[in-house]
Amino acid sequence: EAQVTQNPRYLITVTGKKLTVTCSQNMNHEYMSWYRQDPGLGLRQIYYSMNVEVTDKGDVPEGYKVSRKEKRNFPLILESPSPNQTSLYFCASRQTTGSGANVLTFGAGSRLTVL
Amino acid sequence: GDSVTQMEGPVTLSEEACLTINCTYTATGYPSLFWYVQYPGEGLQLLLKATKADDKGSNKGFEATYRKETTSFHLEKGSVQVSDSAVYFCALSDYGNKLVFGAGTILRVKS
Numbered sequence: 001e002a003q004v005t006q007n008p009r010y011l012i013t014v015t016g017k018k019l020t021v022t023c024s025q026n027m028n029h030e031y032m033s034w035y036r037q038d039p040g041l042g043l044r045q046i047y048y049s050m051n052v053e054v055t056d057k058g059d060v061p062e063g064y065k066v067s068r069k070e071k072r073n074f075p076l077i078l079e080s081p082s083p084n085q086t087s088l089y090f091c092a093s094r095q096t097t098g099s100g101a102n103v104l105t106f107g108a109g110s111r112l113t114v115l
Numbered sequence: 116g117d118s119v120t121q122m123e124g125p126v127t128l129s130e131e132a133c134l135t136i137n138c139t140y141t142a143t144g145y146p147s148l149f150w151y152v153q154y155p156g157e158g159l160q161l162l163l164k165a166t167k168a169d170d171k172g173s174n175k176g177f178e179a180t181y182r183k184e185t186t187s188f189h190l191e192k193g194s195v196q197v198s199d200s201a202v203y204f205c206a207l208s209d210y211g212n213k214l215v216f217g218a219g220t221i222l223r224v225k226s
Contacts, residue, residue, distance in 0.1 A: 004158070037219075040218055041218060042119075042204060042216040042217055042218040043159075043204070043216040044216075045213070045214075048213075090158055090159065092158075102208040102214070103149075103161050103164070104159070104161075104214060106158030106159045106160065107158050108156070108157055108158045109156075109158050
């Protein structure tokens with residue numbers, strides 16, 4: 001089944017304790033992206049990657065890091081989490097050419113709480 | 116920059132009622148327009164899309180028409196079901212295929 005898999009789905013952590021949210025897709029998509037969803041703000045893009053070793057900032061990149069060492073994986077790293085990073089996070093992927101080039105496939109989400 | 120504005124919710128309807136969720140956009144070019152749906156506990160999934168003016172996207176009884184003159188893409192359904200309860204996001208994709216989302220509208224359908 002074509003899918004984007006995120007882990008963990010739920011996490012409670014404390015301020016300053018580094019964490020990583022993993023994301024993996026099995027569709028051979030070139031493009032991957034991370035979003036955060038907050039009430040009243042919709043989805044805001046954190047970082048995206050057009051292909052392996054190519055990453056770029058989205059609209060709200062502060063406090064986050066990403067890497068793209070393999071095509072299928074795009075982990076989101078919070079080096080020193082703070083309470084304002086409490087949110088619901090989504091990973092997504094898509095093709096970069098053809099009819100699927102503007103249609104994202106989303107993971108199920110990771111709900112992060114930073115105390 | 117590009118932006119999407121959609122009606123605030125929550126929208127609460129009885130089963131079999133008609134649904135309209137308003138969406139307007141601002142874009143410098145000629146964007147593609149989308150409706151994504153998020154069911155409880157799940158990620159977003161594409162509901163329908165339209166890529167040029169006057170196109171109508173449709174899926175699962177939902178439809179939306181790309182209106183360039185009013186910069187709108189309102190979501191409609193003639194008869195909602197309890198299973199349609201979800202959050203609905205309007206979005207646009209312009210140059211570079213970056214998606215810009217609206218804030219989302221919660222729909223609650225009561226039996």
